[in-house]
Amino acid sequence: MRQFFKIKPGTKYDQAIKKHFAQKPRWSNVMKKVGELLGENITSMGLCRDQLWLDSAQLNNQENKKLLNKVGELKVNTKRAKEVLEQYKKFILEEELDDFEELRVINFIYGVNRVAGQELSYYITQDFDIYYETDFDLAQKTSGLVVPITEIEYQEKYLEELKKSS
Structure with missing residues (x-):
């Protein structure tokens, strides 16, 4: 029934x-900032506050593609990846998404x-x-x-x- x-x-x-x-629209600001950081046009990403997830198909720069594993999660085994993750977490805080x-x-x-x-x-x-x-x-x-x-x-x-x- x-x-x-x-x-x-x-x-x-x-x-x-x-x-x-209320918080979800702020993710577009995070996407824009990540795009600027990487020098890419980011149009979609995982809405995860602790870890950066991107679709590698939207990336043009091979160096940026190397920052991600096969499923699009940011690796943290390089200095550049650690810097990107640190900056990403700052973007999350700036947009007040740390409790999203x-x-x-x-x-x-x-x-x-x-x-x-x-x-x-x-x-x-x-x-x-x-x-x-x-x-x-x-x-x-x-x-x-x-x-x-x-x-x-x-x-x-x-x-x-x-x-x-x-």
């Missing part, structure tokens, strides 16, 4: 979600996830509220961090958001 929920306003989970979305958490990590911390055999989908409104559709009682699983709503409320909000984005 399908069940519908929305994030409960004012909870620690809601605050963590709002903080995530990815959405999937926040969801895991607060129990907003499914287990094998369960279904969970969601959409995020322009106000950064999250609406969920599941086949299990997410409110019980999260100890009240989400509240049950009707399917009609869920669909109405979804349509309202579609109109806003058009």
Whole structure:
């Protein structure tokens, strides 16, 4: 049986979600600074505050490509790589991202996830509220961090958001 929920306003989970979305745009500043540091046009990177992750395909300079391992993680076995990591961490501090958490990590911390055999989908409104559709009682699983709503409320909000984005 399908069940519908929305994030409960004012909870620690809601605050963590709002903080995530408030901080996320600042990553573009970090990307720009990393690009300037490397002399590259950086268009995507892992949003990780402790370690620099880049797609090596976007790098043109062979010396920069050598700074990364096969999966795009910055190596720290050279003086240049250590300098880049140190500067990257300064960029993180400058942009006040030293406590940034990815959405999937926040969801895991607060129990907003499914287990094998369960279904969970969601959409995020322009106000950064999250609406969920599941086949299990997410409110019980999260100890009240989400509240049950009707399917009609869920669909109405979804349509309202579609109109806003058009």
